[in-house]
Amino acid sequence: MTFSHSMKAAALAAGLLPLVCSQNVVSLVGPDWTLSNDALNVSVSAHLPSHAHLDLYANQVIGDPYYGLNDFNLRWVAWSNWTYTSAPISGLDSNASSTWLLFNGLDTFATISFCGQEIASTDNQFRQWWFDVSSALASCTEAAPVLSIDFGSAPKIADAIAAEPGQETWPTGVQQVFEFPNRWFIRKEQSDFGWDWGPAFAPAGPWKPAYVVQLAQSEVYVRNSIVDIYREGQLNNIPPDQTAPWVVNASLDYFGAAPNDFTLSYTLKDLENNTVTSGSMSNVNCTNATVTGSTIVDPSMVDLWWPNQLGPQTLYYMTIDLVSASNTTMASVTKRLGFRTIVLNEFPISQAQLAQGIAPGNNWHFEVNGHEFYAKGSNFIPPDAFWPRVTEAKMDQLFNSVVDGNQNMLRVWASGAYSPDFLYDLADEKGILLWSEFEFGDALYPVNPSFLENVREEAEYNVRRVNHHPSLALWAGGNELENLELILVNRSAPEGLPRYTAEYETLFLHTLLPVVFGNSRSISYTPSSTSNGWQSLNFSNPIPIVERYYNLTPGSVYGETDFYNYDPSVLYNDSAFPTGRFSNEFGYHSMPSIQSWRAQISETDLHFNSTTVVLRDHHNPQGGLSDSNTTNPDIGQAQMTEAVELWYPIPNKTDSQANFSAWCHATQIFQADLYVSEIEFYRRGSGLPNRQLGSLYWQLEDIWVAPTWAGIEYDGRWKVLHYAAKDIYEHVIIAPYWNITTGNLSVWVTSDLWEPASGTATFTWYDWSGNELDVGLNTSSSVDFTVGAINSTKVLQTFATGMAAGTNAILKMDVTATGSLPNDNTNTTHTFRHENWFHPTALRDAQLVDPGLQLSYSNSTKNFTVSATTGVAAWVYLDYDQPGTVLNFDSNAFWLAPNQTREVGYTVKTDASDGAWVDTVTVQSLWNQTLST
Ligand SMILES: *[C@@H]1O[C@H](CO)[C@@H](O)[C@H](O)[C@H]1NC(C)=O
Ligand SMILES: *[C@@H]1O[C@H](CO)[C@@H](O)[C@H](O)[C@H]1NC(C)=O
């Protein structure tokens, strides 16, 4: 067996295009590998890139890791060592001047041997590794040498590091432990050791592509590169002058020997390959590992890149060539990039802002190309426990759902893995801003010099690798550090706070910040999500940021919020929600659909509290963080149950699977209901003194099938949440705000458009049978309004006292507004419509009637038509049941008034049924939940 060694293919996979004549790049990607463990007597065919679990599964040594309770049953795989051995590598050139091994990622503790000689050991999943194996090859007696990689057990090694004499310790309760302990000692995806939404496989293997690279004399191989595009004079975290020219700073990291005399030339092309500008770079510097240079681009030559819904996603190709004195191209790198500025503005509220009614304190919002905007989105977690099987096609589908869901930003959560380039590429194309984070979360970390150096290398590689992507919005140090970890220290061992704060700063200010600021002028940095932001920012200091922590002035508003409350009475209770400048996490878990459960558990386990379902719910005391003061191992299941019981008709179907399905669906309705009320609350804040400018809920998608906070299930199916979020993330929304105690009912229109919008809000009270009611509130049935840019306006104010339990009245609110879309050069006036419903009575106590739902499908328009004929229908839901097919309806989980009809289109994401799924579509509303069948 031989490896295919198409140089071009290898180079493309690395995102680079080295055009050098005699350079020999042998790709190690492919199926010609063996996975073995002698002690276990296992030896099976394997792939690179891969994880041991995947190859064992492919060879049926183990079952599907995601099936049933295999999360627990397969712990032995994580506790074992695994060896990947290549087939003999042919195609190597014995005349090469140097030979290198290049690994774009090894997960995690690997010892590498080449032709029987030990080359090196690695200890960081997130670093790129390259080794000069020229002498090993020279002394190799085999014509085609073999590469072998021994992977140690990460959980064992983490435990061994923890047990070292003098090892760092932390106060009780600070380090959040999920399934395997001691994750903070090792540089591996932290959620591989378990999290409250996922399994713990702690996989091992060569998880990224690898190559053998052979060079001639005076040749180089570019292993990584950075392009930084910023406005002249720009500094990180400071809004730049939007009229300044663009500076393009490029830097190539290479191995091999660069020629003494060379130039760096560049060509900027649009996506049709028309050259925009080209020339030679200035300020060229060269060390024995990096070449840098820069140039200026006239802003009139390029169009700006904008996020989804805020303008076009204009992209360009930039090629940078390293050219020798004899005019040979030594290396060439092409990156697709965009021109934009994105800044996290944490500056103090200005006099001008105070004059607009904004509360004192600090800003905490993003500005793209100098423009404030409302960030609408969610949190992205690792889409699979095994990254090597995450395909571009699956991520394309997921990101299409992000765009279809009216989202413009994802926070790429801090304890997974740094995103692959293809993920940023997709985000660049679709206009999804990726708030990116270093991989640290819900723990404090060691600060010994070797740990810090390992982290610094990891950060350097990843910051440089992804900086050119216009979708890159931010670097944050880690997840829930200032607002959680340091608070836990203070709670558990207050005398230790100065020490652990200093250690926190050693890692997140003194180690990571210089990597971001030293490589990039274009990207802002914050040491922690969530935080109260900086207290001062001064670039004449070696570390420009001083954090505010809890130095707060009453009446002032700072920073971002992170909010979880598992008491289901929090629903509709605005006074429970936090008032900040931005919300980066909030949520409540729900069950996935029965269709998804069927893919990963047995028919007999399809019960709400079956052992398998309960053990896959990791939101429990063993699940670390969540509800640490409870001992109920089923707390997660109990909370979802309580939420349904408190607010909705309780499912009680005779058929046990139908009942399970109804319960799963009911938990999703509660989840969606809660998120909608929180998003409405945050969005209205754009027009209140807290000037709230972002809502990112927890969490976008699932890593497997389990009770979690996700809005999109593992296969791509939307939960009720994703539909509801799509609706409440429309540009112009109308929403009710009711204080049950005072009876104060107000209705607001909120807009995230960049120009004022004008329109009419109408109000109609109904009973459940659909009769219009006069509820005696003396409110007019329609109101004209103008809502400002990224602002809110109150369109109704009344006191609906005495409307508590038992009231049969429900309010339909409609808004129609005209305005223009951001950066719409066609100057088209658009009409924006939104409707919403308010019910003073919990739906549990509502006098629901059969709404007489009717559903039809038109083959010619490809639309479903849904109507209510005999009453008001709450939470109307279209569903489909076709294994292998994933689609989403254009709208869902809406309400219908009697005689209201809605046409519903759909987007098919994957269809294995040749359209037969259409016949499986059903419709139901909350009314069906109480029916026994
Ligand atoms: C597993 O690998 C580690 C190194 O990563 C090594 O120290 C240990 O001896 C190995 N165990 C076995 C059983 O081979
Ligand atoms: C631009 O050039 C690249 C590389 O030669 C080629 O793959 C691509 O198809 C071209 N694009 C267009 C629009 O011609």
Ligand SMILES: *[C@@H]1O[C@H](CO)[C@@H](O)[C@H](O)[C@H]1NC(C)=O
């Ligand atoms: C790079 O070279 C230019 C002169 O070509 C010099 O002014 C600049 O200071 C150098 N930068 C570094 C980082 O060495």
Ligand SMILES: *[C@@H]1O[C@H](CO)[C@@H](O)[C@H](O)[C@H]1NC(C)=O
């Ligand atoms: C040159 O490269 C070697 C190996 O990568 C490194 O150890 C050394 O520090 C480098 N020297 C300079 C001046 O950068």
Ligand SMILES: *[C@@H]1O[C@H](CO)[C@@H](O)[C@H](O)[C@H]1NC(C)=O
């Ligand atoms: C270098 O080569 C390029 C084409 O590869 C050519 O266009 C250019 O004129 C050459 N320059 C010199 C100085 O020979």
Ligand SMILES: *[C@@H]1O[C@H](CO)[C@@H](O)[C@H](O)[C@H]1NC(C)=O
């Ligand atoms: C599931 O179990 C929990 C914990 O025992 C319990 O509180 C809850 O009522 C059960 N839920 C259902 C739907 O049976």
